[in-house]
Each structure stands twice: as structure tokens, then as C-alpha cells.
């Protein structure tokens with residue numbers, strides 16, 4: 001048997017399928033047979049223009065993955081052949097003494113100066129098989145799903161984990177609260193479903209484009225969910241929807257544009273937690289987006305919280321794992337319609353579909 005790997009030769013280039021010999025896992029390693037990968041917006045960016053973090057080309061893209069353990073190296077006790085697993089993207093650095101990633105570390109490995117990620121510095125999963133190194137098997141973001149669990153759901157562990165990191169970094173900001181989601185892409189759609197599961201009082205989804213907003217409201221809406229079209233009266237409309245409160249309790253920026261940051265701070269009031277979840281990056285790098293915060297009046301007296309999350313640690317992975325195993329997002333399948341399912345031989349078409357204005361979650365089948 002061979003390992004079929006799709007190498008992207010360069011940013012904006014082409015995927016080249018290569019067959020390589022399938023090797024056996026070494027001590028502490030496991031081999032995965034990939035079942036599904038889902039496409040992240042970062043994959044679209046890497047495919048089109050690359051990423052400074054990726055120094056070596058050709059590169060193997062895709063980090064949202066589920067697979068079956070199909071061989072286990074000597075000394076592995078955690079996993080057995082046949083286990084269905086899902087993976088996070090951000091990886092511990094592998095140093096057992098690291099203050100962030102090590103055995104006695106904080107677990108905040110996205111803050112480690114040597115943090116790395118699958119599909120970035122570490123090869124991704126655009127391949128039929130992958131051998132995971134011993135440190136990843138031992139302490140990395142890899143979790144087992146029950147036998148027979150849907151691999152389409154297991155591969156969405158990572159994007160859901162990232163969303164949940166943002167929604168749980170501050171305690172008690174979702175349950176019984178008014179939540180505003182800026183953008184109606186996949187991160188907002190996971191956030192919407194998670195807010196429903198976590199018992200939000202009201203969820204206000206703000207988007208510029210009508211197509212995706214309508215899709216999200218139709219497929220995920222309930223009596224707590226409203227959509228707001230992002231136009232020149234958007235601030236007033238959001239405030240109106242927050243009534244009888246004067247402001248939302250939680251605002252999540254899921255649109256990677258400056259205007260989303262500027263909108264978010266305009267609707268903050270008393271007790272509002274802002275999670276700037278999507279960063280803004282262009283060809284020139286990261287623009288400065290300045291906002292004046294009065295530590296006394298805004299932070300102290302208004303109890304405002306400005307925070308950000310990107311990526312996920314084991315906290316988000318374990319929470320996402322629990323939500324998925326409990327079927328806590330019962331409408332998850334609506335994120336992927338028939339036009340968003342591809343075979344691995346159509347990897348380029350899959351990534352291009354993920355960049356469409358109405359698309360939520362593209363899934364690639366590796367079977």
C-alpha cells in the first residue's frame with residue numbers, strides 16, 4: 001500500500017499528487033488513515049498567497065482532520081488500531097520542560113514562542129496516511145471518538161474548539177446573555193450553535209452579504225436568533241435588538257476586516273466582553289487598529305473586557321469533543337450541503353468552493 005500525498009508546489013500553484021511508500025510507525029508513534037478533512041479559511045489564504053509561517057515549499061495543507069488509527073508503534077498505550085480520532089491544529093512545541101507545553105506547563109501552547117501548527121510549520125493532512133510523532137501522540141491535541149461516530153463531525157473538532165476558546169475565556173458571558181456575532185461565516189455559525197447549547201438569551205448575527213446570513217438564519221435559527229444586515233444603521237439596529245438591555249454582553253468579531261473591529265467597539269456598553277476572534281492581515285502584514293480605552297471608566301466602571309483568542313489549547317479541544325460527543329450541535333450537518341462535499345481528487349475545487357460567499361464548511365472525503 002502507498003501513501004498518496006498532495007503537495008502544493010507554491011502559493012498560488014498547483015496540487016501535485018505523489019505516491020510514497022507507506023512506512024510503519026516507530027516507538028510511541030501512530031499511523032492514521034485519513035477519513036475527512038474540512039477546509040478552513042486559512043487554507044484558502046495559504047493556497048492563494050501562502051503564509052509567512054510556511055517557510056518550506058512544497059507544502060502539505062489542511063489541518064481540520066479525522067482519521068482512523070491504522071497502525072500503532074511499540075509503547076503506545078493510549079490508542080489502538082481502529083480508533084477514530086480528531087486533531088487540533090496548534091501543537092505543543094514538544095519540549096517536556098516547556099513552561100507552556102511541557103508536562104508541568106500551563107497548557108497555553110498558542111503562547112509558546114516555539115508554537116507550531118499542522119498545515120503550517122508541521123505538515124497538514126492532504127494525504128491518505130500520516131504518522132504522528134511520539135510527543136504529539138503523548139501530549140498533543142488528539143482525542144478519540146466513540147466507535148461509529150460520524151467522521152464528518154470529528155473533523156470539525158478543531159474549528160469548533162477555536163470558537164469555544166473565544167466563548168469561554170471569560171466566565172459567564174454567554175449563558176442567559178445577549179450575544180452579538182459579527183460575520184456569518186463558519187466561526188460565527190459554530191458560535192451560534194454553541195451559544196444555543198450554552199443557553200444564550202438572544203443571539204444577533206450581523207453580516208453584510210444577504211446570502212450567507214439567510215442561509216444561517218434558515219438552517220440554524222430559532223426564536224432566540226435574529227439577523228441584522230450590516231449597513232449604515234447597523235449600530236442602532238443592534239442596540240434595538242438588545243432591548244431591554246442597552247448593550248450586548250458578548251461581542252465576537254468573526255470577520256477578518258478592520259470595519260468589524262470598528263463596529264464591535266461601537267456597540268460595547270456595560271459589562272460587554274469583546275472577543276476579537278478573527279485577526280486582520282493583508283499583503284502588507286498586520287495593520288494597526290487603534291481604539292482608545294479608558295481604564296477607569298470603561299474597564300473599571302463599565303466592567304468591559306477586551307480579549308482575543310486564536311487557535312486552541314486542550315481546553316477548547318476537550319470542550320469541543322464533549323459538545324460533539326453529546327450531539328450538542330444537532331444541526332451541524334447543515335453547514336455542509338451537497339455542493340460542499342468533495343473527493344480528495346478534487347482538492348483544488350474544494351478549496352475554491354470554501355472561498356465562495358455563501359459557503360460554510362467544505363468537507364473532503366479521503367476514503
Ligand SMILES: [Zn+2]
Nearest residue numbers: 040064158159
Ligand atoms: Zn481551522
Ligand SMILES: [Zn+2]
Nearest residue numbers: 093098101112
Ligand atoms: Zn512550548
